[in-house]
Amino acid sequence: xxxxxxxxxxxxxxxxxxxxxxxxxxxxxxxxxxxxxxRGLTFADYxxxxxxxxxxxxxxxxxxLDRLNELMRAKGFELKYDHDFTVxxxxxxAKDRHKYFLRVYKVPVAWKEYSREQAEEQLMLTRxxxxxxxxxxxxxxxxxxxxxxxxxxxxxxWPLAVGNALGLQDGRLKARVVMAQGxxxxxxxxxxYACHPFFIQGIGTMTNGENTAFVPIRDWLLGQxxxxxxxxxxxxxxxxxxLHYTLRKLKLPLAAYKHIITPLKTEELQQHPQGDFLxxxxxxxxxxxxxxxNCVMGTLPDETCLVVMDHKKMRPCTVGGRPGEWAxxxxxxxxxxxxxxxxxxxxxxxxxxxxxxxxxxxxxxxIWSQFETLPLPQAA
Amino acid sequence: MVPIRNIAVAxxxxxxxxxxxxxxxxxxxxxxxxxxxxxxxxEAIYLTYRRQRxxxxxxxxxxxxxxxxxxxxxxQRTDLAHRCIGCGMCSMVCPxxxxxxxxxxxxxxxxxxxxxxxxxxxxxxxxxxxxSLLDRIIxxxxxxxxxxxxxxxxxxFSVNTLLGRVLPPEEYIRRKAAGEWIPPVREIFPFIIxxxxxxxxxxxxxxxxxxxxxxxxxxxGIPVVMATGEGGCPPWVxxxxxxxYIILQIASGYFGWDEIIRALPEMQCDPAAIEIKYGQGxxxxxxxxxxxxxxxxxxxRLRGVPxxxxxxxxxxxxxxxxxxxxxxxxxxxxxxxxxxxVPVYPKISGSTSAKAVxxxxxxxxxxxxxxxxxxxxxxxxxxxxxxxxxxHPIASNLRECYLDLAAQGKQNEIPLFAAGGVGKNGNVTRNxxxxxxxxxxxxxxxxYMMQAAAGCLGSERNRCNVCNIGxxxxxxxxxNPKLYRRLDPDAVAQRVAETFMxxxxxxxxxxAPLGRSQSLPIGMSDAIAxxxxxxxxRLKIRYVC
Numbered sequence: 062x063x064x065x066x067x068x069x070x071x072x073x074x075x076x077x078x079x080x081x082x083x084x085x086x087x088x089x090x091x092x093x094x095x096x097x098x099x100r101g102l103t104f105a106d107y108x109x110x111x112x113x114x115x116x117x118x119x120x121x122x123x124x125x126l127d128r129l130n131e132l133m134r135a136k137g138f139e140l141k142y143d144h145d146f147t148v149x150x151x152x153x154x155a156k157d158r159h160k161y162f163l164r165v166y167k168v169p170v171a172w173k174e175y176s177r178e179q180a181e182e183q184l185m186l187t188r189x190x191x192x193x194x195x196x197x198x199x200x201x202x203x204x205x206x207x208x209x210x211x212x213x214x215x216x217x218x219w220p221l222a223v224g225n226a227l228g229l230q231d232g233r234l235k236a237r238v239v240m241a242q243g244x245x246x247x248x249x250x251x252x253x254y255a256c257h258p259f260f261i262q263g264i265g266t267m268t269n270g271e272n273t274a275f276v277p278i279r280d281w282l283l284g285q286x287x288x289x290x291x292x293x294x295x296x297x298x299x300x301x302x303x304l305h306y307t308l309r310k311l312k313l314p315l316a317a318y319k320h321i322i323t324p325l326k327t328e329e330l331q332q333h334p335q336g337d338f339l340x341x342x343x344x345x346x347x348x349x350x351x352x353x354x355n356c357v358m359g360t361l362p363d364e365t366c367l368v369v370m371d372h373k374k375m376r377p378c379t380v381g382g383r384p385g386e387w388a389x390x391x392x393x394x395x396x397x398x399x400x401x402x403x404x405x406x407x408x409x410x411x412x413x414x415x416x417x418x419x420x421x422x423x424x425x426x427x428i429w430s431q432f433e434t435l436p437l438p439q440a441a
Numbered sequence: 442m443v444p445i446r447n448i449a450v451a452x453x454x455x456x457x458x459x460x461x462x463x464x465x466x467x468x469x470x471x472x473x474x475x476x477x478x479x480x481x482x483x484e485a486i487y488l489t490y491r492r493q494r495x496x497x498x499x500x501x502x503x504x505x506x507x508x509x510x511x512x513x514x515x516x517q518r519t520d521l522a523h524r525c526i527g528c529g530m531c532s533m534v535c536p537x538x539x540x541x542x543x544x545x546x547x548x549x550x551x552x553x554x555x556x557x558x559x560x561x562x563x564x565x566x567x568x569x570x571x572x573s574l575l576d577r578i579i580x581x582x583x584x585x586x587x588x589x590x591x592x593x594x595x596x597x598f599s600v601n602t603l604l605g606r607v608l609p610p611e612e613y614i615r616r617k618a619a620g621e622w623i624p625p626v627r628e629i630f631p632f633i634i635x636x637x638x639x640x641x642x643x644x645x646x647x648x649x650x651x652x653x654x655x656x657x658x659x660x661x662g663i664p665v666v667m668a669t670g671e672g673g674c675p676p677w678v679x680x681x682x683x684x685x686y687i688i689l690q691i692a693s694g695y696f697g698w699d700e701i702i703r704a705l706p707e708m709q710c711d712p713a714a715i716e717i718k719y720g721q722g723x724x725x726x727x728x729x730x731x732x733x734x735x736x737x738x739x740x741x742r743l744r745g746v747p748x749x750x751x752x753x754x755x756x757x758x759x760x761x762x763x764x765x766x767x768x769x770x771x772x773x774x775x776x777x778x779x780x781x782x783v784p785v786y787p788k789i790s791g792s793t794s795a796k797a798v799x800x801x802x803x804x805x806x807x808x809x810x811x812x813x814x815x816x817x818x819x820x821x822x823x824x825x826x827x828x829x830x831x832x833h834p835i836a837s838n839l840r841e842c843y844l845d846l847a848a849q850g851k852q853n854e855i856p857l858f859a860a861g862g863v864g865k866n867g868n869v870t871r872n873x874x875x876x877x878x879x880x881x882x883x884x885x886x887x888x889y890m891m892q893a894a895a896g897c898l899g900s901e902r903n904r905c906n907v908c909n910i911g912x913x914x915x916x917x918x919x920x921n922p923k924l925y926r927r928l929d930p931d932a933v934a935q936r937v938a939e940t941f942m943x944x945x946x947x948x949x950x951x952x953a954p955l956g957r958s959q960s961l962p963i964g965m966s967d968a969i970a971x972x973x974x975x976x977x978x979r980l981k982i983r984y985v986c
Binding site for chain 1: 582584586588589591596597599601603607608609610611612613614617623626628847848849850851852853955956957958959960962963964965966967968
């Protein structure tokens with residue numbers, strides 16, 4: 062079973078500290094992949110302006126890097142900073158890694174006319190265009206994210222070894238939110254895109270367990286013909302896209318996510334203060350009901366963090382921390398490794414009805430139950 | 442030249458060896474009670490005496506050369522009107538196991554002659570073929586590793602489905618915020634008792650089904666619904682709280698709708714849904730047919746017709762100019778009759794044109810579902826040629842409709858219901874769940890319910906299948922009180938409950954190893970496989986061997 066670790070803190074910290082937490086949970090993964098999402102990124106070598114988008118991924122050949130440069134130039138992006146990883150390729154299993162890129166761009170001047178929503182749409186379309194370009198050239202270019210303050214790294218291997226190979230211990234990269242997943246390969250072929258977390262328009266989630274309702278959900282998402290509802294090398298990618306759909310398409314509050322992926326039973330909804338709305342929502346979003354066992358951890362563009370369980374609650378998760386610093390991990394020892402000096406008696410293990418939310422101010426953890434009223438004016 | 446005696450033989454002369462079923466009678470066991478001859482629905486056998494010559498060697502002139510013995514026995518009639526139908530009621534009543542029908546292993550010649558008076562064969566039942574593609578589909582995506590299989594006995598399962606138009610999520614949110622109309626949706630058990638009319642079924646059968654359905658809903662918590670078929674619904678049911686378990690069907694003859702319209706102001710609750718029948722899998726292109734044998738006083742009253750006349754419904758709804766308009770206007774009219782609070786959906790026979798109907802419905806905001814009835818669907822009366830050779834198998838028809846919706850991201854917005862051959866060989870849950878995973882939101886089953894709940898004797902070896910002439914030996918499809926009093930409605934109700942309890946458990950036994958419990962696995966095509974490459978390609982599922 063995959064291992065998950067998420068840490069969020071007001072003060073930026075090195076992602077390496079989360080990788081050491083992964084080490085504490087090492088019985089759970091098989092070295093078939095590590096995924097890291099860094100949010101609220103700061104660079105030791107560069108004064109980063111938080112509105113500039115960061116492109117992260119891997120160019121497997123020199124030619125693909127040239128194509129990338131050309132594509133970005135053609136779209137009008139200006140390269141501001143190209144982070145130079147201290148790479149030790151001997152620690153990496155794969156032999157075709159030409160360059161791990163983590164680049165800050167300045168958006169085209171023409172975007173000044175764009176609304177925020179249009180600009181975000183363009184960022185997404187640019188990432189998708191680069192990804193598709195890599196796929197049409199035999200997969201020589203892998204692009205994980207293109208968004209302000211966010212970078213992602215995915216690699217095959219043991220988490221700590223990958224961290225060492227990329228020199229993450231050097232402290233040149235720090236972030237306020239780090240998500241990490243150590244994979245237990247259940248997707249047969251090993252594919253970088255299958256590594257968690259998954260990313261779309263600033264929203265990232267990672268999961269352990271397996272979503273047995275994957276195929277019908279995937280079929281429905283594909284049927285929406287959304288340019289970024291693609292991929293699905295992993296059954297867990299649908300969790301990210303459902304969260305995206307909930308927040309950006311349905312424009313529902315975060316708490317509604319749980320009602321969409323694991324709705325309450327009819328008898329329960331009949332007792333619910335917004336039962337009528339939620340029953341209709343369950344019917345309308347019936348094709349997005351997941352079937353776990355899963356634990357889903359995610360982060361949003363405003364640095365909100367969340368964790369939800371599936372309805373069967375067969376995946377463990379512990380939330381621990383203190384004001385200003387919180388950690389989620391699939392094992393208690395993972396939380397211990399990330400935030401050792403906390404009051405453990407306040408640790409919380411979410412149940413089937415819970416959504417744990419750490420708001421951007423990180424002052425307290427919010428435990429929201431599905432049985433409670435949804436913060437939704439129109440449903441009243 | 443060898444002398445040959447003249448015998449009385451005509452082109453249509455048959456012997457019992459030419460008939461599909463041969464009655465075997467054991468004289469040594471027979472008590473001559475006569476129960477078999479009196480119960481036989483076709484009067485295919487009769488009690489008679491026979492003489493047997495007993496030749497012996499004659500040594501003295503004073504003795505006769507032969508002696509004779511007279512004995513009583515059962516004889517099988519060989520004219521087609523009285524041919525044995527293999528129902529086996531004779532064995533059921535025989536106290537000594539002395540009699541029973543056996544399928545003719547010889548050439549069955551009767552088939553060639555069954556066109557008397559120029560009338561082709563008419564019968565009840567379904568396509569006389571035991572083959573079932575659905576029986577070959579297995580569930581093979583077994584959760585083993587990251588997602589351990591569930592416990593069918595102890596986990597909580599949501600197996601219900603939705604009947605009614607489901608809005609796209611964005612549209613639902615918009616309409617809810619604006620206070621606009623949200624189409625009615627029913628949460629029901631995915632196995633539905635398919636349309637069988639009050640007229641096709643005897644009053645006792647109908648009552649038994651309704652009692653059983655009410656018990657499933659109110660005691661067992663399994664929200665089963667049943668469809669009426671064309672011919673209305675008993676007036677007391679229309680005015681009862683049980684109406685919510687009933688899908689009222691309107692078909693091209695509009696039989697029974699006078700009563701329904703009259704009952705509208707007095708209804709205590711809304712029906713589960715309205716089904717508009719445009720076609721039927723067993724006899725595509727034909728309307729309903731209730732033959733005069735079955736038009737009893739009560740049926741005549743319910744349908745508003747004289748007693749004892751054939752009641753053929755026209756093949757299409759005659760009142761409107763084209764099928765598209767008919768579908769649109771009827772759906773709207775029916776929706777309006779119940780104030781847009783009851784799902785209204787059409788039922789069509791499986792056809793290569795099913796997708797055209799479906800796409801028409803997608804653009805009709807009032808269409809609540811689509812029911813497709815495949816070639817293996819049953820009927821109370823139809824021409825054999827329609828039943829055996831006309832129609833479209835349900836599996837591929839359903840699948841292509843589902844994939845068509847999926848390509849538009851609209852799967853389950855118009856829930857697809859499948860029928861025709863579900864449980865043909867007794868594997869009702871297996872067949873139903875295979876269809877669900879191919880994309881059906883639920884399945885309708887008629888013939889299976891008659892077999893499971895009332896012991897219908899019909900089979901795909903053309904056993905019995907005389908539902909059309911009102912002589913049903915079990916009293917299921919007869920309007921003759923002497924026959925239907927054989928059927929105890931309470932016993933039928935108990936069998937309905939037992940059947941649905943078993944289906945409910947089997948559904949969980951299929952879902953649990955697949956790791957599914959949160960919702961009915963509609964369209965979970967990765968979970969199924971078939972041992973036929975061509976079928977796998979056609980259905981876009983996995984081939985296994």
